[in-house]
Amino acid sequence: MLTTKGSDVYDKNVNTRLLKVGFNLKKMEINSNEVARLAGVSRSTVSRVINNYSNVPLKTREKVLKAIKELNYFPNVSAQMLAGKKSRTIGLFMVSSGEIAVDVLTNMMIVSVIESASDLNYYVLTYIIRDASDEGTINNVREMFYQRRIDGGIFIGTKHDEAFVDDLVKQGFIVGVFDQEHPAERVPNRIVANFNNESGMKQAIAYLLGLGHRDIGIINGDRQRLSGIEKYEGFLSAMRQQGLPVHEQWVLNGDFSEQAGYEAMQHYLRRSGADAARPTAWVAANDSIAFGAIRALREAGLLVPEHVSVIGFDDHVLSEKHNPPLTTVRVDFKQLFKDLMQMVIAQIEEQSDAVKEVAYDCTLIIRQSCRRLD
Amino acid sequence: MLTTKGSDVYDKNVNTRLLKVGFNLKKMEINSNEVARLAGVSRSTVSRVINNYSNVPLKTREKVLKAIKELNYFPNVSAQMLAGKKSRTIGLFMVSSGEIAVDVLTNMMIVSVIESASDLNYYVLTYIIRDASDEGTINNVREMFYQRRIDGGIFIGTKHDEAFVDDLVKQGFIVGVFDQEHPAERVPNRIVANFNNESGMKQAIAYLLGLGHRDIGIINGDRQRLSGIEKYEGFLSAMRQQGLPVHEQWVLNGDFSEQAGYEAMQHYLRRSGADAARPTAWVAANDSIAFGAIRALREAGLLVPEHVSVIGFDDHVLSEKHNPPLTTVRVDFKQLFKDLMQMVIAQIEEQSDAVKEVAYDCTLIIRQSCRRLD
């Protein structure tokens, strides 16, 4: 009964006709033929109007536009593509193991990419790579390019030198990557955007030095990723520059998650014992790590910044609201992804053929998680 | 020089040939003709292998498969679609005004939808709707359906009775919605998934009653959305059932964000004055609101749960780690989106023609943000 009623409504109000083809009912969409007929022109002319050809007189143009509107016609994308148009779709490949998925940053990056594309009238097909070493997963990624589902792809969270990305570049596909090094062989179809992580980390250390800290530890992020490597190098370089020792026990490792920061710090505190010499300040490879580390410190009865100073990286949306408000190095993800998307699309639309590699500066944001030593 | 080198590398390693067409260089992909030639069969047979037709002898099948592998061939999706195949792409339409975008929930929902699709070998095209009342935005949404970019769409965060969604359903497109009421006219191409918000809210109130609370306030979410409406109704119904009064001043309004919770509570505290009769417990329409409210309470010197009890909704990933750990009503987004996706795809693949409406139960999770009154 319900179903019958449903079907009934369907037949009456639907903007499609049912056509008997063999033994199947096939839904026919409005196509350019019908628009042409209604407007009294040929399909060629309809196409010219849709594609904004200059040699269509205003009069004709208006007739066609009217017919398009009247029939609620939208050109079939597959047919357009088959005839040589682009898909106007960008693949977004986000490497994200389980825990990271809950990170606010992931969301922000996804949304930034989607909106940047949307502003340029492009669509985004998102694919989550849970395990970049899984053969099947990588094959799915490659497939999206080869099938021509997408005009290009943006990769986030890959290792600094992921081989399958290199492959795609070699095949001539247009690829934008965040947080990867630009390999020696530079080609215009590989666009690279990074932050100046070293410089950012150096700012953090400079600030701590200014506050009188000399015993500084670091909680690293994923050192398979370029930013993980660079931040650590910035730290080493700044410490070395100042003639300060880097204590091996004060170099903590993990990935870029809150949980990793928590565990690394908890582990360190247990291992080091209460009367060991401990850093007076920690720099974390990102804010999530800093949150986790602060949680572990608090659980051990150590207050930030009273007992120990902590500085983050990213300026996560929650950093300002954190207790204590987190001193951190701000990084402009939105701008970066906007520019990266714009460069990728320029390459797709053949507006440029330059090798593109950009690096964005970061800026220290002072809040209340560090204290001056006296 | 660099560019020259780039081009050189390109020509040598690339799996494409350059073909002179008029004055343009056109890249030619491997197509089924070349596979057919290499395998010594016709394109028909290649297609039959790709589409797993049963009437291809193993021998032939293997020859073709070998050629496909050798040429690294992937069928062109546009051609397949034009010949009648589906796009295997689902549109994800996420209504999200600026502030909400930073919410962890948004991320979780997006990722849940994408992964559910991925498990079924489908792709997701995500579109962010910043303003559902904007004509241009809605036209973009409709366009995606009419252009046949997607086989169906899932809507999250729409108003409970959004008209353009109804329109799409009426046009026969397959639509899955979360948090919308199923209108009187039920059709199999509209699939609805909700939580039992009323029952969830009643559990929250029941728990507070058990702790001895009788003066209970509510901080509502967006009441343009079904969940906002239902949670409030659950609250009213539970209070009425118990013969407890609902004080107008104890009904706070906003949207589903942390900021709204913060502002609503801050505003209430200012307005009510310290010696006014205040609720001993608040229920919030979601956890983000609860976080914001707790922040405002703390700033006013009121501790949770010592001075006032607060209960949330959703069981946000941060709720457990919150200080204090938040008592809340847990809701299983992952399961819901997985099932919703599965139902939408079943409809696309014509595996079912039933009217689909499902509602998932919620469960109270007791932590430490509520205290027993004595």
Next chain:
DNA sequence: CTGAAAGCGCTTACAG
């Protein structure tokens, strides 16, 4: 079991 051929709905040189 398998090939030749029509057809999907566009775009775009080509010819006028």
Next chain:
DNA sequence: CTGAAAGCGCTTACAG
């Protein structure tokens, strides 16, 4: 300025 026609790369009845 505009129409007829070829072509994009598939799938699938049809005929054998």
